[in-house]
Amino acid sequence: MTEQSEPDNNRWPLLEVEALSVAFPVSGGFGVKKRVVQAVNEVSLYINAGETLGLVGESGSGKSTLGRAMLQLETASAGRVRFRGQLITDGMKSDITRLRQQTAMIFQDPFSSLNPRQTLGESIAEVLRVHNKVAKAAIPARVSELLLLVGLSPEHASRRPQALSGGQCQRAGIARALAMEPRLIVADECVAAxxxxxxxQIINLLMDLRERIGLAILFIAHDLAIVRRLCDRVAVMYLGRIIESGPTQKVFNTPRHPYTAALVAAIPEIDPDRPLPQHPLQGEPPGPVSLPAGCAFHPRCAHALPACRQGVAPETRHIADHAFACVLDSHSRDRIYPMTEERLHEAKAF
Structure with a gap:
């Protein structure tokens, strides 16, 4: 099959990225050679129709940039993006248009994502009108239907964002995204604020929409308790790379990378008698302009071996559907797993 031939959509994930990279130039000042920040570094992942994939990691790990690049809102420096089997990167403009007609994004700040000069009804109607989703005469009814779908009333259509609470604005942002009738939503820290x-309430809404309309969701977050509840699979990102991925319960219960284990161990506990993690995550990630040799996590890793400190980044290994990029041998699992023992109660109860 050629790159531009019509794909068999049933054979492909809904969205797939292969070795995707995004680089940003960094000015070094007069007389200094320009450098680049590798915000996303050879990331490969996929999202199936109707599934929720959690993308987690510390601030600055590249999560938001990856989400935007997947929707062609950031320019990739390398790699491929396919949507329903169709190549999008370096593809025809019609393919990118089709991607944007079937995907939507929910942003972190519920106020700045809406036009303060428009009422909610005008904001949603604009999407319906621009993308010809319904006939002009049917727009008011569709706006009311979308507001009801996200737990607002039709009367909210006449209000502006500044007259609403943060939760109501985020619901309105979700309604605006759903006006596209998307197959996939990228939710970028949409509950963090x-x-x-x-x-x-917003998580319950997303779970309900997933079940009712078969919506696929890329849920970008740093709160692992929410990810454990909402997501079918999870990918853990560190300094532009996916260092572990797999089914959510498997990654939480048996993390294969020390960074993942440290994140799970750091989930807050409400029991004052429970001890703190034995090896809490220390320090800050190194600067993305000059990454250390070997595994980028090794300066913060309590289990680092000499092999972790040299050479290139570790290759991704697979155990069934569980992938991880770590050189620790099988004996290291006995040192990593205790970091997460009895630390999952808060996530389970959320």
Whole structure:
């Protein structure tokens, strides 16, 4: 099959990226050679129709850049993106248009993602009108239907963002995204700015929409408790690379990378009698402009071996559907797993 032939959509994931990289130039000042920040470094992952993939990692790990690059909102420096089997990177403009007509993004800040000069109804109607989703006469009814779908009332259509709470604005942002009738939504830290009670409402809404309309979701977050509840699979990102991925329960219960284990161990506990993690995550990630040799995590890793400190980044290994990029031998599992023992109660109860 050639790159531009019509694909058999049933044979492909809904969205797939292969060795995707995104680089940004960094000015070094007068007389200094320009350098680049490798924000996303040879990432490969996929999302199936109707599934939720969690993308987790510390701030600055490249999660948001990856999400935007997958939707062609950032220019990739290398790699490929396929949507329903169709090559999007270096593809025809019509393919990119088709991608954007079937995908949508929910942003972190619920206020800045909406136009303050438009009412909610005008904001949603604009999407319906620009993309010809319904006839002009049917737009008001469709706006009311979308507001009801996300837990708002049709009366909210006449209000502007500044008259609403953060939770209501985020629901409106989701309604605007759903106006595209997308197959995939990229939710970029979409509950991080909300109160805990409102977070739970938005997560319940996303779970309900996934079941009702078969929506696929890339859920970008740093809160592992939410990811454990919402996501079918999880990918852990560190300094531009995916260092572990697999089914959510498998990654949480038996992490194969010390960074993942440290994140799981750091999930807050409500029991004051439980001890703190024996090896808490220390320090800050190194600068992305000059990454250390070997595994980029080794300066912070309590289990680093000499092999971790030299050469290139570790290759990704696979055990069934569980992938991880770590050189630790099988004996190291006895040192990694205790970091997560009895640390999952908060996530399970969320």
């Amino acid at each position: 909300l109160d805990v009670s409102i977070q739970a």
